[in-house]
Amino acid sequence: MSHTVLVCDDAIFMRTMIGDILSQAGYEIVGEAETGVQAVEKFKQLSPDLVTMDIVMPDMGGIDAVREIIKHDPGARILMCSAMGQQALVVEAIQAGAKDFVVKPFQPSRVLEAVQRVLG
Amino acid sequence: MDLSQYAELFLVESREHLSSINQQLLEWERSPQATEPVAGIFRAVHTIKGMAAAMSYSVTSDLAHRMESLLDILRTGDGEVTQDHFELLFRATDTLEQAVAASVSGREGQLDVAEVLAALDAATRDLGAAARRPSRSSMPLVAVSEGPGIWIRVQIEPNSTLVGARAAVVIGRMEAIGAVREVRPPPSAFESDEFDGQFDFQLETELDPEAIEREIRAAGDIKQVLVGAERSRTDVKQTASGRSRHVRVDLQRVDSMMDLIGELVTARDQLTQVSAARTAGDLDDLTLKISRLTSDLQAEIIQVRMTPVWQVFDRFPRLVRDLARQLDKQVEFRVEGKEIELDRAILDEIGDPLVHLLRNAIDHGIEPPAEREALGKPPTGRVVLSALREKAKVAIKVSDDGRGIEREKILDRARRDGMVGDEVETLSDELLLRVLARSGFSTAAEVSDVSGRGVGIDIVATRLRALGGGLEVSSEIGVGTTFTLQLPITLAIVRALTVEVGDERYVLPITHVTETLDLDSSAVTELDGRAGLMYRGTVIPLVDLRELVNVSGIVPDRRPVVVVQIGGRRSGVVVDTLTGQQEIVVKSFDPPSGTLPIFSGATILGDGMPVLVLDAGGLV
Structure with a gap:
């Protein structure tokens, strides 16, 4: 059975791109979220195997969403998606419980490596 | 192996660590519960110990070792840190600094460190007994590993993105397989882009070393893992290639x-x-x-x-602390603009003037706590040292919120000394500075006792003028005093006017030249019994360079005047001819005694001729 993924990003472009990379590699995209609040709600509803999380999102940022999700499920596997120059935020997200990160612009191979590390 | 070639590097690097030890001691003293300062001090002392041992400087490494033993007990929380410990550690740090300097110059044997060593050992013993732990004086030189768990060093692939975040991923993974006891540098350092990707941590786990390494490598972008290996960070730093893009240059x-x-x-x-x-x-x-x-x-x-100015500023927090304690004052010291940059040569010169001004601020500016409270001020006085870049200049200010300068008393004294006439009713800031800066004036005991200010201000002002800078003061009774040092950012190359009198040539830096004009004999008048020049509605002193440097011979009919200005003071300097402008490199100059105080250095002109550089400050 393929792993299920929840993709959280406020940009449709990024969601589409991440979705394509992952579904072509055989993962099943079970949901998308545009805001941190939505990400937490959809996580509770879908219990995906993996969450990809943008750091900067409207209403609740990615880091707070990580905290909420980990509170709900300490075993949640979250992969942060960040831009260059957000080191401090990524470190904070990882300390909050995210398992790994990828840096934009995304290279499919790097994204898949990171996903495998997190799921492995 | 010839070690002498490493001595300079040892000295430079040790000094950096000593400065960091002082900083962190201050921080620790302010918040004794904080754990980061003591961990940092421990690391720095440990590094010095390792370096000194490698250089065979046994006194230094032994001293560092005993400090480390005390720090170790304090660091692991087995002993409560007290004020006595801080005093001892400050003293030991001073001794360590002396030891480092003495080692390098081959005078290590002349040092007397017995007393400090004994005090360190006693403090360590007392704490050790309290904590029921064996004394660690037999601890080997390099190992720092103790307690449960294994030390692990990880180097993240330096070319990967966000090395700090990757390090955080590693720590996150380690927390999943065991307990992470200590991380060096502390995880907060991961957030900085300066983080080079190397870190150590102590891990307590059931897994064997191979399994640990596998788990670390699974985090991705790992260059190197050393399980159970503890080497000092600096060792690796020097051997790892391509990590730092800096070179040390003499x-x-x-x-x-x-x-x-x-x-x-x-x-x-x-x-x-x-x-x-x-x-x-x-x-x-x-x-x-x-x-x-x-x-x-x-x-x-x-x-x-x-x-950057912090290279000089960083020693001041310690100085302020010590002075405040010595004088029973309470002082909060703030430093601003540490990253502002100055030419190294200028920076080297301002240390002493700043010490002087800070000393004055604490000794004479800041009132004792009781007096401050009686005045409705907070008992803790405030001293601020700030650097600010203003176009081609840097302003460095030393301000305090103390009692301010009592102008009336200074004025009385200046009148009695004949420095100002009776017509002067109040001292403006500028006049005040001139009175204070007058050599000899300020050291007069009765003035410094009453007003407090002025000791050595003349020295500060002279230094700054030689650097092409200036000094300003502003002060208000009961509110405080601010001294401002105006400094050029670079010292070495300046544009200068070349002038001649008789056969002699001199140069005058253009910074202080307001304008040049023809000497009009009808404008020559008298000012306080000396020659003066009517200039823009006022009379300014007129100086003949011929007379100053004692040149004889035929005086030309038409002679130019160079108007020089420093602060609000101006004077006209009469020369024979103006021969042009050029960029000159001012080289410092040790004047033989008896030399007129009107030269600030020497230079070589475009045609190869060596000439003296006139000091505008000596002419106004």
Whole structure:
């Protein structure tokens, strides 16, 4: 059975791109979220195997969403998606419980490596 | 192996660690519960110990070792840190500093460190007994590993993105397989882009070393894992290639580069003159090209010499603390603008003046706590040292919120000394500074006892003027005093006016020249019994350079006057001829005794002629 993924990003472009990379590699995209609040709600509803999380999102940022999700499920596997120059935020997200990160612009191979590390 | 070639590096690096030890001791003293400062101090002392041992400086490494033993107990929380410990650690740090310097100059044997060693051992013993732990004086030199768990060093692939975040991923993974006891540098350092990807941590886990390493490598982008290996960070730093993009250069090299570029600038000016005298298109083009390259090179080298002010400022928190304690004052010290850069040569010169001003601020400015409270002020006084870049200058301010300068008392004294006339009713800031800066005035006991200010202000003012800078003061009774040092950002190359009297040539830096005009005999008058010049509606002192430097011979009919100005003071300097302007490299100059106090240095002109540089401050 393929792993299920929840993709959280406020940009449709990024969601589409991440979705394509992952579904072509055989993962099943079970949901998308545009805001941190939505990400937490959809996580509770879908219990995906993996969450990809943008750091900067409207209403609740990615880091707070990580905290909420980990509170709900300490075993949640979250992969942060960040831009260059957000080191401090990524470190904070990882300390909050995210398992790994990828840096934009995304290279499919790097994204898949990171996903495998997190799921492995 | 010949170790002497490493001595300089040992000294430089040890000093950096000593400065960091002082900083962190202050921080720790402020918040004794904080764990980061003591961990940092421990690391720095440990590094010095390792380096000293490698250099066979046994006194230094032994002292560092005993400090480390005390710090270790305090660090692991087995002993409560007290004020006595802080005093002892400050004292030991001072001794360590002396030991480092003595080692390098081969005088290690002359040091007497027995008392400090005994105090350190006693403190360690007391704490050790309290904590029921064995004394660790037999601890081997390099190992720091203790307690449960294994030390692990990880190097993240330096070329990967976000090495700090990757390090955080590693720690996150380690927390899943065991307990992470300590991380060096602390995880907060991961957030910085300066983090180089190397970190150590102590892990308590059931897994064997191979399994740990597998788990670490699974985090991705791992270059190296050393399980159970503890080496000092600096060892690795020096051997790992390509990590740092900095090189250490002996300052003398940079100085000599600066001298060479100065001569190149001079040669360029000569070339420009030669080329202007001929009409050859290709020579003109080449001259232009060389001229541009020379300017670029000059700008680059000036940049190399730029040094952030913290290199001098960093020792002041400790100085302020010690002074405040000694004088029973409560002082909060703040430093602003630490990253502002100045030419190394200027920076080296301002340390002593700043010590002077800070000492004055604490000794005479800040009132004792009880007096402050009686005045409705907070008992803790405030001293601020700040650096601010203003165009081509840097302003460094020392301000306090103390009692301010009592102008009336200074004025009385200045009147009695005949420094100001009776017509002067109040001392403006500028006049106040002139009175204070008058050599000998301020050291008079009765003034410094009453007003407090002035000790050594003359020395500060002279230093700054020699650097092409200036000093300003503003002060309000009961509110505080601010001294401002105005400094040029770079020292070495200045534009100057070349002047002649008789057969002699001198140069005058253009910074202080307001204008030049023809001497009109009808404008010559008298000012306080000396020669004066009617200038823009006022009378300014008139100085004849011929008389100053004692040149005889025929005086030309028409002579120019150079008006120089420093702060609000002006004077006219009469010369025989003005011969032009050029860039000069001012070289410092040790005047033989008896030399007139009107020269600030020497230089070599475009035609190879050595000349003296006139000091505007000595002329106004």
